[in-house]
Amino acid sequence: MIIDELNARVVAHLRSAGLDPSLLDDMPYSICSIADFERLTQVVSAAGVNEVMSKKTNSAEFRMWTIGAFLTNHFQTNSHAPSTSFLKHSKKYYPAIPTVVGPAAKRRMRLSSVG
Numbered sequence: 001m002i003i004d005e006l007n008a009r010v011v012a013h014l015r016s017a018g019l020d021p022s023l024l025d026d027m028p029y030s031i032c033s034i035a036d037f038e039r040l041t042q043v044v045s046a047a048g049v050n051e052v053m054s055k056k057t058n059s060a061e062f063r064m065w066t067i068g069a070f071l072t073n074h075f076q077t078n079s080h081a082p083s084t085s086f087l088k089h090s091k092k093y094y095p096a097i098p099t100v101v102g103p104a105a106k107r108r109m110r111l112s113s114v115g
Contacts, residue, residue, distance in 0.1 A: 003064050006031065028057035032067035040067050043075045 010029070011021045030053070032040060044052050056062050056070050065073075 003031070003066070007064070028063055030056060030067060036067040036071070039071055043071055047075060
């Protein structure tokens with residue numbers, strides 16, 4: 001599994017830098033795709049960052065889960081289909097970055113701006 005390989009490399013890098021890998025117990029990390037990140041922001045907005053991330057990072061098992069799998073299994077009621085809110089507002093904050101939006105996302109954006 002790629003997450004196990006990544007974790008092994010992080011531990012090796014910490015050791016080579018002279019740092020104790022137990023730092024990961026106090027300061028765990030999580031990796032997620034941009035699609036999962038948008039879902040994560042929606043769930044965090046509803047449940048709170050401490051509620052979500054403490055459940056994810058305080059468990060050795062859940063630490064190795066992807067954010068998407070974790071949200072699906074633990075926050076189903078707060079986990080929605082990704083919204084287009086980031087796409088709608090990204091130009092305001094990141095005007096130099098081109099926004100690529102497919103036809104389905106454009107339809108959802110038009111429909112959500114009507115209501």
